[in-house]
Amino acid sequence: xxxxxxxxxxxxxxxxxxxxxxxxxxxxVKSGDIFGLIGPNGAGKTTALRIVSTLIVPTSxxxxxxxxxxxxxxxxxxxxxxxxxxxxxxxxNLSGDEYLNFMAKFSSKSKKSIDATVGVAAEIxxxxxxxxxxxxxxxxxxxxxxxxxxxxxxxxxLAVLDEPTSGLDVLHSVHVRETIxxxxxxxxxxxxxxxxxxxxxxxxxxxxxxxxxxxxxxxGSPEELKAKNEVDNLEKAFAKVVGLA
Ligand code: ATP
Numbered sequence: 001x002x003x004x005x006x007x008x009x010x011x012x013x014x015x016x017x018x019x020x021x022x023x024x025x026x027x028x029v030k031s032g033d034i035f036g037l038i039g040p041n042g043a044g045k046t047t048a049l050r051i052v053s054t055l056i057v058p059t060s061x062x063x064x065x066x067x068x069x070x071x072x073x074x075x076x077x078x079x080x081x082x083x084x085x086x087x088x089x090x091x092x093n094l095s096g097d098e099y100l101n102f103m104a105k106f107s108s109k110s111k112k113s114i115d116a117t118v119g120v121a122a123e124i125x126x127x128x129x130x131x132x133x134x135x136x137x138x139x140x141x142x143x144x145x146x147x148x149x150x151x152x153x154x155x156x157x158l159a160v161l162d163e164p165t166s167g168l169d170v171l172h173s174v175h176v177r178e179t180i181x182x183x184x185x186x187x188x189x190x191x192x193x194x195x196x197x198x199x200x201x202x203x204x205x206x207x208x209x210x211x212x213x214x215x216x217x218x219x220g221s222p223e224e225l226k227a228k229n230e231v232d233n234l235e236k237a238f239a240k241v242v243g244l245a
Pocket of ligand 1: 039041042086
């Protein structure tokens with residue numbers, strides 16, 4: 001068992017009825033790394049992230065998170081992982097502050113540590129005084145920032161972020177990306193994220209896997225993928241690998 005590996009996914013298969021969402025996926029995320037899964041709609045990214053986060057079980061294959069098997073030891077995995085779904089709602093009638101407090105109580109016991117956790121989240125969210133307002137008055141981007149803050153506030157050993165900047169404007173995307181990077185570097189947490197935004201992936205990720213139809217079709221650092229495909233950005237590399245360019 002390699003405990004320096006945040007995620008070790010082997011030959012992952014997930015079948016939904018007639019649809020094979022994952023068709024033998026292998027990838028490893030090292031502790032402290034930011035790893036990006038990129039690919040077209042329906043490629044299997046969310047399915048892979050949900051398996052790693054113990055929300056669904058694979059049809060076959062295995063995933064270990066810091067050595068714990070997601071099927072045999074889901075409770076242990078859940079202590080280490082924080083998951084940001086692609087589309088998540090928050091409790092609309094709570095204020096941002098109340099929501100963060102409510103969520104912090106799952107991981108912190110004393111008032112002091114709950115307050116500290118909420119303080120971290122408030123900073124990450126950048127929502128300032130708006131945290132006092134009800135979530136139902138927030139814009140889509142504000143809700144996303146609140147949820148990203150919720151996912152990172154407990155400083156998980158592994159943050160699994162499905163499209164972390166989806167719906168955010170440029171400035172807030174930059175803020176969220178810098179926060180993710182800061183947490184990965186300062187806290188040594190591992191991040192597994194999915195994204196459609198190649199700029200984001202180039203900026204954030206040490207390693208990227210290009211996924212298509214449930215399989216990894218290329219893997220490496222953004223630099224390696226660009227060099228190998230003789231192109232100057234990841235978008236072009238991806239188009240080339242899937243045969244569109
Ligand atoms: P997107 O970029 O559009 O979010 P994705 O790469 O995250 O796509 P998934 O959501 O993992 O893709 O879906 C992979 C495939 O599995 C798709 O064909 C999808 O329709 C199918 N799928 C996912 N979840 C289910 C489910 N609960 N039941 C049936 N099919 C599903």
